[in-house]
Amino acid sequence: DAGVIQSPRHEVTEMGQEVTLRCKPISGHNSLFWYRQTMMRGLELLIYFNNNVPIDDSGMPEDRFSAKMPNASFSTLKIQPSEPRDSAVYFCASSSSRALSYNEQFFGPGTRLTVL
Amino acid sequence: DAKTTQPTSMDCAEGRAANLPCNHSTISGNEYVYWYRQIHSQGPQYIIHGLKNNETNEMASLIITEDRKSSTLILPHATLRDTAVYYCIVRAISSGSARQLTFGSGTQLTVLP
Secondary structure, X not given: OOOOEEEOOEEEEOOOOOEEEEEEOOOOOOEEEEEEEEOOOEEEEEEEEEOOEEXXXXXXXXXXXXXXXXXXXXXXXXXXXXXXXXXXXXXXXXXXXXXXXXXXXXXXXXXXXXXX | OOOOEOOOEEEEEOOOOEXXXXXXXXXXXXXXXEEEEEOOXXXXXXXXXXXXXXXXXOOOEEEEOOOOOEEEEEEOOOOHHHOEEEEEEEEEOOOOOOOOOOOOOOEEEEEEO
């Protein structure tokens, strides 16, 4: 099992540019989460999906952020336009909630985003 | 979800047991205690979870007090690779619908040689 796959691993861009982060969840998992981690705010949830449907996007900072999950094996997090304060490590996680399970979440390696 | 309180940092000698405490005095009857850890530059990793009974797996043991208001994660023989931030999270389980994790500040465990 390859685990949760995120790309790119590192992204450096200039303010105002569009940034797209990608995530491939573990096969068979039906829940997907996007988190952001900074020194100041720690690890915070941005949005999560169940069965490809967004359930809670209250953590999305503002309209510049958008997330999609067109199918069970792919999700994107887009920032347009990007700003220096968006610099952070962005994690994607997936879990299975079909059975009465404990909903263990498996995290990807993260994408380190730097906006200049 | 109930709030948790953890010490900011702890040290442990290599080969000794690391005991990480967590207070969750407002925990509800349907809420589980989860532990995750995050090694530097990696994503968080699930360790263990429990409801009211003590639990053990290949990574750690979880001791939950009888009143469920606090718990302790035990790494029986800490190694240098166990140096990480350890997060205690309390969350209810919803059948058929995943719920998000709310991470606090965690405890920075440093295993010393």
